[in-house]
Amino acid sequence: MPVEEDLFEKLRVELRRGSLVLAVLGALREERYGYTLRTSLEEAGLPIDEGALYPLLRRLETQGLLTSEWREEARRNKRFYRLTPDGLHVLGQLLAEWNAISESILRLTEGEK
Amino acid sequence: MDLIERYLGAVRWNLPSAKAGDIIAELADLIAARIEDREEALGRPLDKGEVSQILREFGHPLTVAGRYHDRQVLIGAELFPFYWFVLRIMLALFAVIEAVKTAGRIAVSGEPFFQALSQGLGDAANTLLTIGALITLAFAAIEQAGWLDTYLARWKPEELPDLGKLRLDLPPRKRWEPVFEIAFGIGFLAWWAGAFTIPFFPHDDGMTITAAPIWATLYWPVVVLVWARILLSLVQFLRPAWKPLRALLILASTAGTLAIAAVLHAAERIVIVAGADAAKVAKIQQSLDKGLEIAVIVVAAISAWQCVKELYQLYKEPR
Numbered sequence: 269m270p271v272e273e274d275l276f277e278k279l280r281v282e283l284r285r286g287s288l289v290l291a292v293l294g295a296l297r298e299e300r301y302g303y304t305l306r307t308s309l310e311e312a313g314l315p316i317d318e319g320a321l322y323p324l325l326r327r328l329e330t331q332g333l334l335t336s337e338w339r340e341e342a343r344r345n346k347r348f349y350r351l352t353p354d355g356l357h358v359l360g361q362l363l364a365e366w367n368a369i370s371e372s373i374l375r376l377t378e379g380e381k
Numbered sequence: 382m383d384l385i386e387r388y389l390g391a392v393r394w395n396l397p398s399a400k401a402g403d404i405i406a407e408l409a410d411l412i413a414a415r416i417e418d419r420e421e422a423l424g425r426p427l428d429k430g431e432v433s434q435i436l437r438e439f440g441h442p443l444t445v446a447g448r449y450h451d452r453q454v455l456i457g458a459e460l461f462p463f464y465w466f467v468l469r470i471m472l473a474l475f476a477v478i479e480a481v482k483t484a485g486r487i488a489v490s491g492e493p494f495f496q497a498l499s500q501g502l503g504d505a506a507n508t509l510l511t512i513g514a515l516i517t518l519a520f521a522a523i524e525q526a527g528w529l530d531t532y533l534a535r536w537k538p539e540e541l542p543d544l545g546k547l548r549l550d551l552p553p554r555k556r557w558e559p560v561f562e563i564a565f566g567i568g569f570l571a572w573w574a575g576a577f578t579i580p581f582f583p584h585d586d587g588m589t590i591t592a593a594p595i596w597a598t599l600y601w602p603v604v605v606l607v608w609a610r611i612l613l614s615l616v617q618f619l620r621p622a623w624k625p626l627r628a629l630l631i632l633a634s635t636a637g638t639l640a641i642a643a644v645l646h647a648a649e650r651i652v653i654v655a656g657a658d659a660a661k662v663a664k665i666q667q668s669l670d671k672g673l674e675i676a677v678i679v680v681a682a683i684s685a686w687q688c689v690k691e692l693y694q695l696y697k698e699p700r
Contacts, residue, residue, distance in 0.1 A: 302407065302410075302411060303410075303411055303414040303415070317440075318411065318438075318439055318440075319439060319440035319444060319445050319448055320448065322404075322407065322408070322411070322448075322449075323448035323449050326400070326404070326449060338406075344410060344413065344414075345406065345410060346410055347406075347407050347410070
């Protein structure tokens with residue numbers, strides 16, 4: 269029986285949810301403004317709902333992984349985010365974990381190819 | 382612009398107040414950026430419908446604001462199975478208690494059947510809703526305090542109730558006996574506390590039979606005694622291996638029953654008969670005094686015999 273489309277969608281969303289923190293931290297190694305962060309994630313193939321992205325940025329900032337500041341650009345006040353040294357350290361740890369998971373999954377599914 | 386202000390106003394209303402200004406400023410900027418992008422792509426200003434569509438894409442104000450709150454669920458996925466378990470057990474237990482109370486009311490209160498039934502069902506609905514609400518609030522507090530993590534870090538398989546063994550080894554009647562005893566015990570306490578009344582005697586000829594003042598003295602001893610029996614049933618159901626505690630509770634509740642019987646035996650009257658016909662009142666009072674005096678002795682004897690029987694059964698239980 270084929271897997272139902274909405275079930276696949278649910279599993280896909282679940283799978284991507286954890287990886288978004290990694291993507292956001294990775295993208296913020298260089299300073300970005302919220303809106304351009306979202307477009308760059310989208311261009312990289314990881315579109316994220318705005319309603320989820322900005323609260324996530326706030327949470328990461330509260331956790332001390334990001335820092336932000338308001339600056340005027342193109343005649344508008346914008347909030348710019350970037351990684352803190354702690355954020356950079358956590359990003360390194362998460363990337364190592366990500367690679368380990370990826371390798372494990374590859375090993376486990378090699379026979380499927 | 383009016384639409385955007387209205388949208389942002391609705392979001393602000395539900396934001397944590399300390400951060401509201403900052404968050405709204407950022408959202409306003411993001412919406413403006415989104416509109417600019419769309420206008421640039423289309424080469425013309427957006428109309429009201431298109432702005433409305435962009436706001437819809439941002440999400441409902443309650444959803445958007447909710448995501449900025451630290452707490453987004455009342456009871457999380459990890460705590461939910463515990464909540465659901467406790468809720469089902471407690472609702473089932475109180476449903477039995479309410480059924481006992483309603484049955485008692487129908488059988489002895491003298492109210493018309495449908496009046497007693499509807500009153501009982503109303504009370505039951507009230508109780509069950511209150512219990513459900515209190516358990517939900519308690520678990521919301523547990524979620525907030527993070528007590529589940531503390532519990533999960535230190536629970537041991539040895540502490541789990543021995544329900545599997547209890548269910549497999551015993552015949553169905555014995556298996557659920559403690560649960561019914563608990564329900565009846567709580568139903569009795571509800572009656573004792575005045576949740577519903579049972580007239581002692583039919584109200585004919587203006588004759589009434591009421592409890593003697595000695596029962597006021599015995600109010601708390603009876604409550605403690607019934608709670609001791611409820612506790613015994615609970616231990617028997619959840620921790621059958623705690624034999625010393627079970628033996629202690631059996632002995633204590635029997636001692637309590639005997640002490641109450643002794644007080645009743647020593648009392649001049651257990652019930653008081655009142656009425657217009659003095660000769661008839663005296664006659665009924667005398668026969669009731671005699672009958673109840675014997676009943677108290679019989680109850681004390683049965684209680685002592687029951688104690689010996691329960692202790693013997695406890696001793697003979699495997700393990």
